[in-house]
Amino acid sequence: MKTKGRVGGATPAVWGAAAGLVLVVAVPFVFIILQAIFPQLGSGSLAAPFSEFAATLGDGALVGMAINTVLLGAGVVVLSAMVAVPLAVCRALFRVPLAVLWDAILLVPFMIPPYIATLGWIMTLQPHGYLQQIAGFNLASFLFSPAGMVFVMTFNTLPVVYFAVSRTVEAVGARYADVGRVFGASPAKAFWRLTLPLATPGLAGSLLLVFAMAIEEYGTPAALGRTAGFQVLVTGIDLRISDWPIDLPGAAILSLLLVCLSFIAFLLQRQVLKRGSYVTTGGKPQAKDKRPLGRWAVPVVAGFALVAVLATVAPLLAIVLTALSKTLSGGLAPGNFGFDNFRAILNDGAGALEALVNSLLLGIATALVTGLLGATASYVVVKTRARGRFLLDALTVLPNALPGIVVAVGLILAWNFPGLPITPYNTPLILLLAYCCILLPQPVRYATAALQQIGDNLEAAARVSGANGLVAFVRIVLPLIGPSLAASMLLVFAVASRELVASIVIAPVGMQTISTFIWQQFEQGSIGLGMAMAFIAILVTTMLPLAALALLRRGGAVEV
């Protein structure tokens, strides 16, 4: 791809992307670095630089935590790939029975907050949990182990891989494999040598996301890892801010370590993608017809069903059962069920509805901002020859390794600086900034993968026909990357509307979000109420994007 001519003259896009990335990513990140270097930054003092490094990095447990972090991330990546890639390939190349249903079901894990899914699994698999109450046995020793953590996290994040890979493989289509077959390759060989390699951008991009999500995730390792004695960097970071006395500089230093890990993964992914060209959309008509599965129909459907149960049905069932239980200790007894918790939420006891509206608005705004910024930034990185585009690319992957809590602290340090004439701090905009920072990598990865499959000749043709850069981008590029971008914006919406860790620290005074509401219920031991809220939130965040997609599809603008 390097050898091909790139589109020049996209200067407004370059400046727009750069300005957006500086505001959303670089500003908080710089303040995190400053906090790591200057321990008393919060009080406005630059005294004793680097004084905390020795103590923090000299901690003997650190190496173990770093190794565990990598192991966990790698485990989730491998298992996600093993489970999601075969399904995605089937979905992309064959006529899978009930395909739309499986897509819809696999969309749901996006909407289940990881800490809720984990809690659901705990309540299902622990002794006297739902599984034991129904089937008479429990799987506690499996759940509370590193393998259990990998399992729970995989089934929460594998839709990322499933949707990215099925989309890119679909874009590759069967055409290239057919050419291979003509030249004598077996079907398997054509798949392994042509189809899968051509889908590498989507695969590598989504696996990078999964890795970064796994090493950044807090709830699951905190709930499951402690019992297994399996500490990771994020739990180490949170421990420094979980009780008085708190250690902000230590948390910042550990976060930088996490960023390094993620950056290594990012370089690895770039190295993989450097090897070849992935252009498959060249303006030639695509045959979209899929093949029948034949005798493989039953096993493939069974595979989909199994994954659907583990990723969506089981956690959702645990959430609903808990929400419907009057008391936790009452168990699955007929007399113990009722709608008390849902009634409490609808009666708006603790500002539940307001929290719901706040989160939904923030989710929509975050999806729009990150979608626009992500599309522009990845366009600049992939399609222009702007100088410093590697830097931009690096900036877009950075936040994925920043734990939410650290982003929050960085944002407070940056925007609560005395003497700023206007500041988003203590307004809902600070949450928007935090969510955009944390979630920007998603649209960027998806859009980059899509852009790498689009030939430059399409845009060049538009320019030759008289369109200016903006028109060519809006009329040619945007519609082509639309499906991928829309999918990633869905993901952003879902995650932003339930983000917990940053929200707890940075929410403006007096403002609740879905997740802070749920978390406060849990803290007070009202698990049923928290789960009822979680269920309503999952329902709404699933329905809203589906409705939006249906509307768009009717308009003929996006095909997903």
Place this chain on the structure above:
Amino acid sequence: MLKSIIGVGMLAAASIFATSAAYADITVYTAGPQDLIDTLSKGFTAKTGIKVNVFQATTGKVMARIEAEASNPKVDVLISASWDTATSFDKRGWLVDYTSPNAANVPDFLKTKDAVAQGVSALGIAWNPKSNTPEPVEWADLTKPAYKDLVTVPDPAQSGSSFELVAALEGKDGWKLFKGLKSNGAIVAGANADALNPVMQGAKAAVFGAVDYISLASEAKGESIKVIFPKSGTVIAPRPAMILKWSKNQDQAKQFIDYMLSDEGQAAVAADYLMPARTDVKANRPLISQLSLLKYDVKSVYASRKDTLAAFADTFK
């Protein structure tokens, strides 16, 4: 399509601005429980017309925010769940001296010149009567075979009161008790709620050192939970309320402290199953005078916090 996206975006942005926090007369940062601060701020506003804007999180998260904001602080009143925060803020000179007229019936050990307790919680054993285990009466009971693999311990690194309990018990008998717990299969759970949940569902039988008011509230809701305060002694966690010296609304902040210590305010504290700070306010739960307390020196306990936590982690490795 682009136009409609921009339109939706502007709409979303506009409504976000519209939901922006209203102008606040005082800002209170507090460690839970949420409904207590809701009741207090509602009652206070009804009485004085002064609005209260609340930020509520765990003590650690509240402190992280104050620490990050320190160059341009926003908070007027802080209510923490750990008395140690009052001590260190006093040392930094961040607090306003104030003795509320309503603090007359607050015992001396629950007030200083610049901090006063809102209420007090204690630690106890939270036990599930449906767990087919005998009712424990002492800490050491939980090391018996009847509770094999059935005990959770809140992480002292994540909860100030758990830390004080560990330190006080360790000061009394060394690590023997905790080694016994470990060899009996007890596990260290996260913060308080994480330790209580498995006991409510029946996966575990008892929490070693549960925060009492959460367990008492769960019991009142019909959960199968009983709180037991061992005779050998436990620890209490007074929740200090303080006014920050940078507050521009110190008079209103003082009024808030007065209201918090008024009959009405203390009744709200008691309604959440915390012990009221005032000895003359009734509560539907055991009070400090009915508990036996472990004796330990808070100062020296916190001075060796790091070592104690390391030794604890080592015991449960």
